[in-house]
Amino acid sequence: MMEQLATLAQLFMDFATASLLAIGGGSAALPELHKIVVTETHWLSDRQFKDIYSLGQISPGPNMTMVAVIGMHVAGWAGALVTLIAFFVPSSLLAVGANRLWRRLEPWPWLEAIRQGLAPVAIGLLIAGVWLLARIAIEGVPTLTIAIVATAILLAWRVNPRWLIVAGASVRWLVSG
């Protein structure tokens, strides 16, 4: 019981921290989440982490709802609930608060500095996420090819990314067979 509560408290702290520091969107939190649940706690293996991220990619709605699956894996339904609350609620409160203060924030000259300064940090976090995921997911020629082709298609055309994910899964399955 105490152990369960300690796990839930740790899940909450870690996921809330990752969410609040991941400026630039959910995937920016990927390296931090991986560090917490794979490297430090060994709650998940590299494979499981990558698999769960992939499940999230074929699910509708906002990115990163897959944190619920991690929470579920670590501590059942309570874990799923705690990771969701930690990942989505504090950042949402911050967003609503900032929006309500907007008229007071807008004339503040540092606002533009914050926007300009944090933009490259956000992209850097995304690149770190790509790097991390690539290290786990690129295992040979077939996966490397899929990743390169997917990047090229997405940069060239407006396609629903979900179908690319499904296509990647199908191609890899066919090649393995």
Next chain:
Amino acid sequence: MSKRSGAASPSLLQVARVFAVLGTTSFGGGVVAYLRGALVEREGWFDDQEFVRLLELGQTLPGLNSVNLAVMAGDQVRGAPGAVVAGLAMTLPGVAFVLSLGALYAPYAHALWMTAMLGGAAAAAVGLLLATALRLGRAQFGRPLDLAILLITAFAVGELRLPLLWVVPVVGAVAIWLYRPRRRGTDTQDVGTAP
């Protein structure tokens, strides 16, 4: 810019319906486009200018852009209850979907076909994330200062695996300072001076 512009006041039920549809039909990087289509074009709750303002604010703040946008929009049309309803309606369909997938996945986690398919999906996801980063970062890649900040952040987090808890505050503070407001002769305005 006037807040609560457009005088749109949909009911909570309408807020729930609009965001539940978005939460069910939108995908990954495209969520923002879906949001614009619904909130600006179909429902007319915001004009384009107001939508862009919300979008930019949502992108600057931590958390997911799409969820930030949803709760801010819900708050603006319907106050705190609107924010709660919008946030829940936006995320719960995806949560239910991904948890179901997770339950289906668990018993077959070690099956060869499952390994192959999710391996392919993850590889495509690498491409998706890379394309997103390249597209969002177009402006930053072209500016040496931004590129340096970007690479330092990526290296510290991705390769050195340093904790975000100090990479983001330290690199972020330096980056903001480098872009600090400059005025000839006078010092910069301080925080609390706005009316």
